[in-house]
Amino acid sequence: MQKSIVTALVILFSSLLLNKAYAESSFNILVYHHVATDTPASTSVSPEQFRQHLELIKSNGYQVVDLAQALDTIRSGEPLAKPSIAITFDDGFNDIYTQAWPLLKEYNFPFTVFVSTDAIDQQLNGMLSWDQIRDLHKHGVTIANHTTDHDYLVRYENYDQAWLESISEKITTAQQRLETELDSELPKWLAYPYGEFNQPLQHLLKQLGYLGFAQHSGGVWQGSDFLAIPRFAAAGIYANPNTLKVKLASKPMPIDNSLLSDMVTDQSQPTLKATLLMPVDMSRSLNCFVNGRAHTAQWISDLEFTLTSDTALEKGRHRYNCTSRSSTGNFYYWFSKPWLVLPKEG
Ligand SMILES: [Zn+2]
Structure with missing residues (x-):
């Protein structure tokens, strides 16, 4: 065989291998806020819709994965055993405890809650209490950081040193509050409030040793930006089971x-x-x-x-x-x- 044909075959074969590894090594994350009927429609699913989603995930053969394990597997370049989905909640609303958790327990699905700590400290109406968060954590639910005050992080005139110090404080103080109340070390994960971030903020997270979770859609693979991990919104207009099914089955476009x-x-x-x-x-x-x-x-x-x-x-x-x-x-x-x-x- 001519050398050029051999070279072409080698390239073809390695690109097929890369593609195969790539296709088996991604998973999709869903983000919810409320599971309730009396909360803002755009960020809510009803308990019935939520059950429908869980059933859709189960009946289509997905495993719901522990987010930390799935991230470790993907980042090390290993394939996941089955098509996989992770479930997350942002903010820390009380209905996660009263409405979502009983259903998630029924399906035995792990999940993660990103909490903004000020609203918990202030015992605001509709938010989880520290006792409830401790109960979730004790039963294996992953609790992570959504800043102290849930304010915008990047809507500032200047991204200067004062800005960096102020947002760094919102992140590290929230982490300390969570770790103190739960008396445990927690994963260094930040869900950006409103899914808003910029490159200086991503650089700060990297320096602090955090991963960043965003709110744009798409799957997670080894080549993902782990300082802007995409998550599919599944509430409001995105709660439709037919479109959700397409998202669950999707794979990330391997963009640089x-x-x-x-x-x-x-x-x-x-x-x-x-x-x-x-x-x-x-x-x-x-x-x-x-x-x-x-x-x-x-x-x-x-x-x-x-x-x-x-x-x-x-x-x-x-x-x-x-x-x-x-x-x-x-x-x-x-x-x-x-x-x-x-x-x-x-
Ligand atoms: Zn939020």
Whole structure:
């Protein structure tokens, strides 16, 4: 055989191996807030809907994984035993204890609660109490950090030293409060309030030894940005079982995160440039949306595409989502890029 054919076969074989390892080594995280009928619709599922979700997960053959174990497995490049889902809750509302937990116990599903500690310390109505959080923790529920006061972390004029010290304080104080009340060492995980982060904040988390959890959609794989771990929202308009089923089955598009621009931008029509790390079996036809409205992405090379909003985005959070059907499996590759548009003042 000619040398060039051998080389081509080796490349083909190793890319197939990489793709196989890649496909088996991802999982999806869901994020909930309330399980109740009398709380804000956009962040709530009813107990009936929540049961429906748990049943959907079980009947479609997923295992619900302990988040720490799944992250360890994925980060070490190992495959997970079965298609896997992790369940998380943000904020620390009382209905997690009264409504969600009994159902999760019934299904024997592990889960994680990201808690903002000030609201617990102030015993605010509708929030968990420290006794309830201790009870959850004692029964194997993972408790993690959602800052002290749940304030915006990156909506500031300057990202200077004073800003860094102030947000560092909100993170480390919350961790201390949790660890003191639970009398245990907890994972160093931060769920960003409102899913808002920027590169200086990610750098701070890295220095402090934390992982960061965001609120844009997509799966987790070895190449994920572990300082902006995506999670699929499953409440409000996202509670629909048919769309949830598609998300559960999705795999992360293997985008090179190191080349993505900061979430915070002063551009009202920011351009996403996404670069695939490897040629997975996704279709060249991308289904892209800006805040839910269909947009056309442009391939600029075999592995790169760009997407720009066709209208000016208002100040605040926005998402570009792109999916693409696998040509060999019954699933979509999924990628979401969050933006926080903060126009320059004056
Ligand atoms: Zn929150």
